[in-house]
Amino acid sequence: MNDTTVIQEADALVVGGGLHGTSSALHLARRGAKVIVLEADYVARHSSGVNAGGVRTLGRPLPEIPLALMSREIWHGMTDLLGEDGGFVPSGQLKIAETDDELQACRERVALLESHGFTHEKVIDRDTVLELEPALARHVTGGIWVERDGYALPFRTTTAFRLAAQRLGARFLEGTAVHRIEQRGTRWLAFTPRGTFGAEKLLVTAGAWSGDLAKQVGEPVPVHPEGLMLMVTHRVAPFCHATLGATGRPLSFKQFDNGTVVIGGKLIGLADLSSRHGEVDFARLVRSARTVTDLFPHLRNLGVNRAWAGVEAFTEDELPVISASRKASNLYYSFGYCGSGFQLGPGCGKLVSELMLDGTPSISLDAFGIDRFERGAASSSSAASSASAAHLVTQ
Numbered sequence: 001m002n003d004t005t006v007i008q009e010a011d012a013l014v015v016g017g018g019l020h021g022t023s024s025a026l027h028l029a030r031r032g033a034k035v036i037v038l039e040a041d042y043v044a045r046h047s048s049g050v051n052a053g054g055v056r057t058l059g060r061p062l063p064e065i066p067l068a069l070m071s072r073e074i075w076h077g078m079t080d081l082l083g084e085d086g087g088f089v090p091s092g093q094l095k096i097a098e099t100d101d102e103l104q105a106c107r108e109r110v111a112l113l114e115s116h117g118f119t120h121e122k123v124i125d126r127d128t129v130l131e132l133e134p135a136l137a138r139h140v141t142g143g144i145w146v147e148r149d150g151y152a153l154p155f156r157t158t159t160a161f162r163l164a165a166q167r168l169g170a171r172f173l174e175g176t177a178v179h180r181i182e183q184r185g186t187r188w189l190a191f192t193p194r195g196t197f198g199a200e201k202l203l204v205t206a207g208a209w210s211g212d213l214a215k216q217v218g219e220p221v222p223v224h225p226e227g228l229m230l231m232v233t234h235r236v237a238p239f240c241h242a243t244l245g246a247t248g249r250p251l252s253f254k255q256f257d258n259g260t261v262v263i264g265g266k267l268i269g270l271a272d273l274s275s276r277h278g279e280v281d282f283a284r285l286v287r288s289a290r291t292v293t294d295l296f297p298h299l300r301n302l303g304v305n306r307a308w309a310g311v312e313a314f315t316e317d318e319l320p321v322i323s324a325s326r327k328a329s330n331l332y333y334s335f336g337y338c339g340s341g342f343q344l345g346p347g348c349g350k351l352v353s354e355l356m357l358d359g360t361p362s363i364s365l366d367a368f369g370i371d372r373f374e375r376g377a378a379s380s381s382s383a384a385s386s387a388s389a390a391h392l393v394t395q
């Protein structure tokens with residue numbers, strides 16, 4: 001494993017074949033870079049392939065909004081980029097308020113966004129909510145609506161990015177875990193049980209496992225795994241068009257064309273990094289099922305078909321790390337998407353490719369620097385505190 005005989009060379013090595021790895025690989029390859037993606041399991045095995053598919057700019061922390069809006073434009077043009085749309089449906093996203101206080105919080109959130117020049121979230125009243133979603137319980141008081149949001153199919157999207165990158169020459173090696181990274185001279189080496197890979201630049205997109213690689217270069221990051229849960233119901237006649245969230249309690253909810261309903265909303269189960277596995281906590285799922293039946297009483301007797309948990313990376317301030325290393329040259333990170341990184345994947349891959357090839361991305365990534373944790377709680381979190389002020393319940 002420490003053999004420095006390089007078996008394959010590239011311009012850039014990407015460690016991790018989730019959506020952020022595949023998207024970065026595609027955007028790098030589009031710029032002419034020779035890319036190798038090293039994936040421990042198989043592409044889209046973890047969060048990127050098993051998430052709720054929410055393509056949501058709604059409810060984002062302030063620093064993420066420019067990235068999310070840029071990414072959303074890529075979602076709307078996905079077929080041009082990939083030759084297919086990843087199952088993207090621009091259903092709109094609706095965050096429901098269930099009390100007057102919650103509606104007031106929605107108004108304050110939207111006013112705050114407007115004071116920063118963001119106009120994509122709109123407050124809507126109860127009648128408009130019920131016009132959009134007539135099956136909702138009558139106690140709703142209003143909400144926030146974003147028309148250009150929607151949902152997509154996670155495994156299909158991540159695979160589509162992989163295939164598009166491959167068509168441009170990127171190589172994907174699955175079952176190839178990087179155990180160690182090391183810079184020798186101007187070259188990065190990635191040591192795997194299948195041999196050693198070399199490149200001038202190295203990108204870590206290893207999701208919840210990224211902290212270990214950052215630590216190897218003396219750059220520890222407070223990132224931890226959580227097992228995020230989802231459940232999918234049996235088929236039911238169409239009753240819900242938009243992708244829904246709630247303001248006062250965690251919820252993410254959508255009905256697919258085939259009639260099944262996917263229910264989630266940052267529901268925390270169990271995660272084990274060493275066994276690379278997430279586990280469902282049924283007691284917590286029950287609470288979420290109750291939120292759904294409060295909002296859609298007619299679903300009370302609907303059966304659950306399947307439940308699962310994916311391993312996701314969370315940071316202390318609930319913002320991702322999208323950054324050049326501060327300790328080593330030509331080393332880059334993109335991880336820690338805290339349950340909301342699917343929507344960001346297409347755009348962040350582009351920004352990361354700009355960071356790696358040009359040095360300066362077209363949208364500032366200053367809020368996502370890896371050194372923000374070192375700079376201490378006080379400063380690290382001017383971004384984070386405005387982020388949480390602007391958060392209602394995200395997802």
Ligand SMILES: Cc1cc2nc3c(=O)[nH]c(=O)nc-3n(C[C@H](O)[C@H](O)[C@H](O)COP(=O)(O)OP(=O)(O)OC[C@H]3O[C@@H](n4cnc5c(N)ncnc54)[C@H](O)[C@@H]3O)c2cc1C
Nearest residue numbers: 016018020040048051052054178207310337340341342343
């Ligand atoms: C249940 C659930 C629901 C979610 N719902 C939404 C949603 O609706 N909308 C939204 O925007 N986001 C959602 N998310 C979050 C989103 O899925 C993630 O933020 C995003 O997919 C993260 O992508 P990634 O590429 O950073 O990480 P991952 O998808 O985790 O990919 C990282 C990859 O790196 C590989 N790897 C790790 N270590 C190594 C190593 N040493 N060597 C080689 N390979 C390695 C892993 O095997 C993995 O394949 C949800 C997540 C979950 C779990």
